[in-house]
Amino acid sequence: MLKSDGLKKGKNDLILVGIILSLSLVGFLIFKLTMKDGNRISVSINGEEKYSYSITDNVETDIITGDNGENKNVLIIKDGKAYIKGATCPDKICVGHRPISKDGETIVCLPHKVVVSVTEEK
Amino acid sequence: MKIETKNITVMALFSAVAIIFSYIEAILPPIWSAIPGIKVGLANIVTVTLLYKFSIKEASIVAFIRIIIIALLFGNAMTLIYSIAGFVLSVAIMDILKRTNLFSTVGVSIAGGVFHNLGQIIVAMLLLQTKEIGYYMIVLAITGTVAGILIGIASNLMLKYSNKLRL
Structure with missing residues (x-):
């Protein structure tokens, strides 16, 4: 039983x-x-959109966050894809993320509250 | 459960065990840091054990003591919100499934693991104002299942030995 x-x-x-x-x-x-291909890469910090790039740009930029600017993520946009090359966060999850190019795809850095996302603008 | 010296002691004992489990996990390096949210959640052994031994009330009291103490020691307001959201969703689904009497401890614990991750994803979506993190749910459903199996087996052992000790 x-x-x-x-x-x-x-x-x-x-x-x-x-x-x-x-x-x-x-x-x-x-x-x-x-998901469709997107044409903009937008970077938001703390839920607010801070920077926006065209996906066809060649960009290498430091995203500085934190109260005293102590946090850094290095964003690369190349060949129509965006990825994070380096970061000062402890987990490095964003660095390990594969490059993104489709509308709605994101790379999130939770410790720095940074979200890099692909968007579609007409 | 009445407020008796024995019950207070048992709750304090389980709170201490839960805090130790969280502490061990906090000092261990992340198992697989390529994907966020991968954690076995050892302290959930205590939640599952108390849910079966007593009820959702006792499980919640001990979990909140643990969550607040761990947040004070190692976390911040952000990690506190994530922990509470994960716990509330997981304990709710576990209590419902336990009441149906259709699933084993392991099955209940699996649902708890997955819903714990679901709660954290929802908080991440709200805090970061981005729905796209929902993408991770497939990964977190699988890892939640694996964690739930481990936690369920461990909880069965915990129940067996705590009964032997007549706690």
Whole structure:
């Protein structure tokens, strides 16, 4: 009795995992398929848009943040793609992020509250 | 649960265990820093254990003590918001699924892990004013599942041994 109960719960657990993973996969695919190439790279700090570049520009710039300007992310825009070359944040997640070019794609640096995103302007 | 010396002691004991778990995780290097939000969340062992041993009330009291102390020691207002959002969503879904009696401790814990990440994503979207971070949810759903399996197994052990100690 107890054992069959455990087996049933194990099966339900698997169904639950299946539902969770397929829901997030569906969400991801919807996200991915609705993406188009963007034409602007916008940089926002603390939720406010601070800089904006054309994606066709060749840019190498330091994004300085923090109360005393102690935080730095180096933004590169080259060949229609944007990426972060270097950063002073502890986790370096933004540096490891692949280059972005599709509308809506972002690189986020949570410690510095910097978001680099691709946008579409007509 | 009545306010008795034994209950206060048990809550204090579990709070101490939860804080130690968070501390261990804070001093360990990140497992895989290429993707944000990857953390096993050892302290959730205590949350799952208390949820099964007592109820959502006890689990929440201990979690809030832990979250506030850890934020005071190692974090800031930002990490506090992320922790609370993650906890509230995860404990809510775990309590609901536990009440259905359809899933094992591991299944409940998996849902908790995924919803913990979901809560943090929602906070990140609101704080950074960008919906695009939703992109990460697929990664965080997978890592939340793995973390949930580990936490569920560990919680089963914790429940077994705490019953032996008659806590």
